[in-house]
Amino acid sequence: xxxxxxxxxxxxxxxxxxxxxxxxxxxxxxxxxxxxxxxxxxxxxxxxxxxxxxxxxxxxxxxxxxxxxxxxxxxxxxxxxxxxxxxxxxxxxxxxxxxxxxxxxxxxxxxxxxxxxxxxxxxxxxxxxxxxxxxxxxxxxxxxxxxxxxxxxxxxxxxxxxxxxxxxxxxxxxxxxxxxxxxxxxxxxxxxxxxxxxxxxxxxxxxxxxxxxxxxxxxxxxxxxxxxxxxxxxxxxxxxxxxxxxxxxxxxxxxxxxxxxxxxxxxxxxxxxxxxxxxxxxxxxxxxxxxxxxxxxxxxxxxxxxxxxxxxxxxxxxxxxxxxxxxxxxxxxxxxxxxxxxxxxxxxxxxxxxx
Amino acid sequence: xxxxxxxxxxxxxxxxxxxxxxxxxxxxxxxxxxxxxxxxxxxxxxxxxxxxxxxxxxxxxxxxxxxxxxxxxxxxxxxxxxxxxxxxxxxxxxxxxxxxxxxxxxxxxxxxxxxxxxxxxxxxxxxxxxxxxxxxxxxxxxxxxxxxxxxxxxxxxxxxxxxxxxxxxxxxxxxxxxxxxxxxxxxxxxxxxxxxxxxxxxxxxxxxxxxxxxxxxxxxxxxxxxxxxxxxxxxxx
Numbered sequence: 001x002x003x004x005x006x007x008x009x010x011x012x013x014x015x016x017x018x019x020x021x022x023x024x025x026x027x028x029x030x031x032x033x034x035x036x037x038x039x040x041x042x043x044x045x046x047x048x049x050x051x052x053x054x055x056x057x058x059x060x061x062x063x064x065x066x067x068x069x070x071x072x073x074x075x076x077x078x079x080x081x082x083x084x085x086x087x088x089x090x091x092x093x094x095x096x097x098x099x100x101x102x103x104x105x106x107x108x109x110x111x112x113x114x115x116x117x118x119x120x121x122x123x124x125x126x127x128x129x130x131x132x133x134x135x136x137x138x139x140x141x142x143x144x145x146x147x148x149x150x151x152x153x154x155x156x157x158x159x160x161x162x163x164x165x166x167x168x169x170x171x172x173x174x175x176x177x178x179x180x181x182x183x184x185x186x187x188x189x190x191x192x193x194x195x196x197x198x199x200x201x202x203x204x205x206x207x208x209x210x211x212x213x214x215x216x217x218x219x220x221x222x223x224x225x226x227x228x229x230x231x232x233x234x235x236x237x238x239x240x241x242x243x244x245x246x247x248x249x250x251x252x253x254x255x256x257x258x259x260x261x262x263x264x265x266x267x268x269x270x271x272x273x274x275x276x277x278x279x280x281x282x283x284x285x286x287x288x289x290x291x292x293x294x295x296x297x298x299x300x301x302x303x304x305x306x307x308x309x310x311x312x313x314x315x316x317x318x319x320x321x322x323x324x325x326x327x328x329x330x331x332x333x334x335x336x337x338x339x340x341x342x343x344x345x346x347x348x349x350x351x352x353x354x355x
Numbered sequence: 356x357x358x359x360x361x362x363x364x365x366x367x368x369x370x371x372x373x374x375x376x377x378x379x380x381x382x383x384x385x386x387x388x389x390x391x392x393x394x395x396x397x398x399x400x401x402x403x404x405x406x407x408x409x410x411x412x413x414x415x416x417x418x419x420x421x422x423x424x425x426x427x428x429x430x431x432x433x434x435x436x437x438x439x440x441x442x443x444x445x446x447x448x449x450x451x452x453x454x455x456x457x458x459x460x461x462x463x464x465x466x467x468x469x470x471x472x473x474x475x476x477x478x479x480x481x482x483x484x485x486x487x488x489x490x491x492x493x494x495x496x497x498x499x500x501x502x503x504x505x506x507x508x509x510x511x512x513x514x515x516x517x518x519x520x521x522x523x524x525x526x527x528x529x530x531x532x533x534x535x536x537x538x539x540x541x542x543x544x545x546x547x548x549x550x551x552x553x554x555x556x557x558x559x560x561x562x563x564x565x566x567x568x569x570x571x572x573x574x575x576x577x578x579x580x581x582x583x584x585x586x587x588x589x590x591x592x
Contacts, residue, residue: 177461184441202557204564204571205579211572225571231561233554238581239443 010053014062017052021045021066025074038074039091042066046095050102054110059099067092132183132313139172174217178250182317185243189324196324198235200348203227203266203273206238210245210264221253226265233348234273240321241345244329247314248277248341256281256339272344280338284331292331293319318343360386361475364405366396366422367437368415372460376409376437379464385471393417397425405432407475409467412438412449420452427453433474433532437462443582447535450584455532457583470531473589477531492527494589497576499527508567518543519563522556526577526587535584560585 025038046066050059070091072079146165154162189196207227214223245264252262259281266275284292293315315331322329322343329343363385367373377387388403390396393416400408400422408426412419419436426432433455438445441459449457455474458467492499498507504520506513515523521543526534540552560579569575578586 173461188442199582200554201581202561204561205557205581208571208579209581212578215572223572227571231558233557242581 006054010058013052014049014058017045017049018062018065018069022069022073025070029074039070039095042070043095043098046099047102050099051106055107056100056103059103060096063092063095063099066095128186128313132179135179135313136176139176142168142172143176179313181243182247182313185240185317186320188237188240189320196237196240198237198325200233200235201238201241203232203234206234206236206242207245207264207266209238210242210249213242214246214249217250218253221262223249224261224263226263226267228266228268232266232268232273234345235348236325236345237321241325244318244321244343245275245277247318251314251341252277252279252281252339256283258282259338268347269344271347273347274342274344276340276342278334278338278340280334280336283333283337284339286333289331289333293329360384361407362386362388362403362405363471364388364390364396364399364403364408366390366393366408366414366419367411368392368413369411372411376467379468380471383468383471391415393419393422396422400426407471408432408434409471410434410436410454412436412440412445420449423449423452423454433477435467435470435474437467446533446580446583447537450533450535451537456586457533473531476589477529492530494527494530494576494587499524513566515563515566516559519559519566522559523563526585530587531589533580533584533586539584 021042021044025041028037028041043066046059046063049062050056053059146169150157150162150165157165204227207225211223211225214221249262249264252259256262256279259279261278261280263278264276265278266273268274319329325345327343327345329341331339331341333339363380365373365376365380365387367376367389368391373389373391377389380387388399388405390399391414393414396408396410396414399405410419410422414422419438423434423436426434434453436449436454436457437460438449438457439460446457455477456470458470490501492501496509498510499505500507501524504524506515506520506523522539525539525542536553536556537547540556541547544552544555546552560577564577567576569577576587578588580586
């Protein structure tokens with residue numbers, strides 16, 4: 001669809017510019033009664049067309065049209081196409097050369113820009129990959145070390161020791177699972193250039209699924225839920241948004257020290273659904289607030305082992321997902337203590353009147 | 356003793372996962388039959404006629420879906436798909452092909468065993484009492500009288516519309532089985548699933564939840580799987 005509209009736009013640009021050139025030429029001829037500059041006007045039009053359209057086709061077509069029009073209407077013999085006069089032929093060739101050169105130049109420029117964007121993305125991906133591989137080592141050490149210890153020294157250990165080691169395996173594999181889920185979410189966005197596929201999702205079902213998932217991981221942590229009574233439908237990639245909310249809740253459990261209340265609130269404001277996750281813990285260090293969503297990608301080589309588990313990939317993934325939904329995500333501290341994360345998605349409006 | 360055990364066929368090519376699941380099943384009192392490929396699975400299936408099949412989709416000789424199709428040609432033997440493929444599309448495809456449930460890797464033993472129990476139990480429902488006219492369906496506090504078309508929770512009747520009742524009856528008859536949107540829509544309204552009819556189903560489900568007094572995240576009776584469908588839950592997970 002985007003392609004067709006591009007073709008239509010380019011064709012329109014070509015036609016309009018050619019018409020303008022023709023009109024101005026007529027005016028010149030009428031007012032100043034000179035013909036020497038008409039070729040220049042058409043060359044300029046061809047130059048603009050090559051600059052503003054995609055590829056070579058439009059520019060070359062325009063230069064052909066221009067050559068024929070100039071030849072037909074503005075040069076001797078008037079109102080007849082005659083290429084036998086060398087000066088006409090030369091001006092035609094000049095126009096074609098200008099068009100080809102301009103098109104080549106702009107195409108090159110556009111390609112260069114695309115490459116630059118691609119290399120930035122590539123750089124981000126490399127950073128991510130490096131950080132992830134680094135992060136994967138620690139849990140793997142636990143799992144590998146624990147299982148080999150269990151195999152070798154099983155008879156020398158007490159029940160309690162064994163339990164502790166197996167518990168470690170479980171915890172670290174859970175961490176790995178979350179990491180992989182987050183990575184999968186990113187590939188879900190990155191695969192192809194297509195935007196994410198949004199399906200109408202019932203808010204209540206989304207929240208139900210989120211809470212169920214969260215409860216399974218943190219059975220001890222209560223989450224207070226507030227959502228509108230009426231049925232709200234939000235077009236989204238439900239699996240990804242689910243990941244966002246779970247990540248933010250998880251982040252609160254892990255970092256909001258002293259938290260006693262964790263609230264997930266969703267309300268509608270105009271045509272938007274606002275998702276709000278609030279805790280009353282220690283809040284976020286103001287220094288980190290700015291980079292909290294980009295921290296993971298941006299990290300160069302300065303991360304140390306102790307930072308590892310704090311940084312986490314979760315919030316960066318949240319930002320990527322919300323961005324892909326054309327939304328905005330923000331984190332701020334509450335004056336009375338604690339932090340709040342907020343993001344908004346467009347709703348589909350109230351559907352009760354449709355039935 | 357051994358005769359009374361449920362026979363479960365496990366089709367999985369990864370030897371570590373195979374050992375793990377087989378141990379999980381055996382320690383829970385099931386008899387585990389093992390196959391490493393599609394062709395081996397067919398042989399074991401034909402000679403032992405298992406009560407349940409746990410099927411991995413990525414097999415060395417053929418895609419697991421072939422085996423799923425093969426079994427579904429002439430048998431309702433419950434099948435739980437166990438797979439690393441986790442998109443909604445993969446799930447819907449397998450479920451619409453006749454799988455009873457879909458568990459994504461990685462899974463915990465509790466999760467898999469709950470699904471196994473749920474599917475085995477639901478199979479008993481549909482083959483013995485559930486579908487018979489005049490039958491009654493009970494699941495914890497939920498009771499359905501198929502003859503009178505009435506639904507009770509803890510003895511109190513829940514007033515449902517025709518459509519809502521039909522949905523509940525359908526889910527209960529397939530208790531433990533994940534029903535995709537399109538399967539439910541086909542059974543209730545006929546025809547195929549378009550965006551409009553999915554919305555109609557979602558509105559009905561929202562009303563049912565309200566009438567049932569379901570609390571968010573408490574997995575009472577009906578589980579919703581985003582973008583896939585609904586399942587009446589025989590086991591509390």
